[in-house]
Amino acid sequence: MRVDVVTIFPEFFGPLDVSLLGKARERGLVDLRVHDLRERTDDVHRSVDDAPFGGGPGMVMKPEPWYAALQAVVDGGGPAPRPRVVVPTPSGRLLTQALVEELAAEPWLAIACGRYEGIDRRVVDAWADDEVSLGDYVLAGGEVAALVLVEAVTRLLPGVVGNAESVADDSHTTGLLEGPVYTRPASYDGRDVPAVLLSGDHGAIARWRRDEALRRTATLRPDLLMRARLDARDLAALAGLDLPFPLPPPAVAD
Numbered sequence: 609m610r611v612d613v614v615t616i617f618p619e620f621f622g623p624l625d626v627s628l629l630g631k632a633r634e635r636g637l638v639d640l641r642v643h644d645l646r647e648r649t650d651d652v653h654r655s656v657d658d659a660p661f662g663g664g665p666g667m668v669m670k671p672e673p674w675y676a677a678l679q680a681v682v683d684g685g686g687p688a689p690r691p692r693v694v695v696p697t698p699s700g701r702l703l704t705q706a707l708v709e710e711l712a713a714e715p716w717l718a719i720a721c722g723r724y725e726g727i728d729r730r731v732v733d734a735w736a737d738d739e740v741s742l743g744d745y746v747l748a749g750g751e752v753a754a755l756v757l758v759e760a761v762t763r764l765l766p767g768v769v770g771n772a773e774s775v776a777d778d779s780h781t782t783g784l785l786e787g788p789v790y791t792r793p794a795s796y797d798g799r800d801v802p803a804v805l806l807s808g809d810h811g812a813i814a815r816w817r818r819d820e821a822l823r824r825t826a827t828l829r830p831d832l833l834m835r836a837r838l839d840a841r842d843l844a845a846l847a848g849l850d851l852p853f854p855l856p857p858p859a860v861a862d
C-alpha cells in the first residue's frame with residue numbers, strides 16, 4: 609500500500625519509523641510519504657492560511673497550496689490513477705473498524721491534514737473522497753488523526769502483524785469488545801488468572817472468552833451489542849447478566 613500525507617508539520621510523523629509500522633516500511637509492505645504543504649506556496653512567508661470570508665475568529669487554510677500539493681501527489685504517480693483522499697475533520701463520518709477495513713483494501717491513500725479553522729471548502733469538494741472524524745472532540749490539527757488512520761489501516765495489511773489471527777480477534781473486528789487477557793505468572797499481587805485459562809480445554813476457553821467479550825460489551829458499549837451478530841448461545845449468556853435493557857433478536861440462526 610502507498611500512503612501520502614500532506615501537512616505543515618512533517619516532523620509530526622517521526623512515529624512512522626517506530627515499531628510495527630517502521631518494520632513494515634523497512635520490509636516494503638507499505639510506502640509512506642510525507643509532504644510539506646509549505647513547499648507548495650509561492651510567497652516569501654510560505655503562508656498557507658488567510659482570514660475567513662464573512663469574518664469571525666481564526667484562519668482558514670488557503671486553496672492554492674492544497675490544490676498544488678494534492679496535484680503533485682497525483683502527478684508523482686502511484687499504484688492507481690489517483691489516491692483515495694481522506695480529510696480528517698471533527699465534522700466527518702466517524703472512523704470505525706469497518707471504515708478502516710475499507711481503507712485497508714485501497715492500493716493508495718492520501719491524507720490531507722488541516723490546521724486552524726480547517727481547509728477551504730473548495731479543496732474538500734474538489735479532492736476529498738472521505739471526511740473522517742476520530743471522535744466527538746476537537747484536536748488542534750489533522751496530524752494525530754493521520755497517524756491514527758495510518759496505524760489502524762496498515763496493521764491490517766498482510767504481513768504487517770506477525771499473527772493474522774490476533775487481528776481477527778480484536779475489539780470491533782468481531783463486533784464486540786475483547787475480554788480480558790492474561791500472561792504469566794498465574795498468580796500475582798493476590799490476583800489469580802481465571803482457572804479456565806489454565807485448563808487446556810480449548811472449547812471451554814473459547815466459550816469463556818466469548819462470554820467475557822459479551823459481558824464487557826454489554827456493560828461498556830451496549831450500542832455495539834445491538835449491532836453485533838449474536839447467536840442463541842450468546843443471547844442465553846447475556847440473559848444471565850440481568851441487563852437493564854432488552855436484548856436484540858438473534859442475528860444469526862443457531
Ligand code: SAM
Nearest residue numbers: 696697698722726741742746747748749750753
Ligand atoms: N473549525 C473546525 C470545526 O469546528 O469543525 C475545527 C478545526 S480543528 C481546530 C483543526 C483541524 O484539526 C481540522 O481541520 C482537522 O484536520 C483536525 N481535527 C480536529 N478534530 C478532529 C477530529 N475529531 N477528527 C479528525 N480530525 C480532527
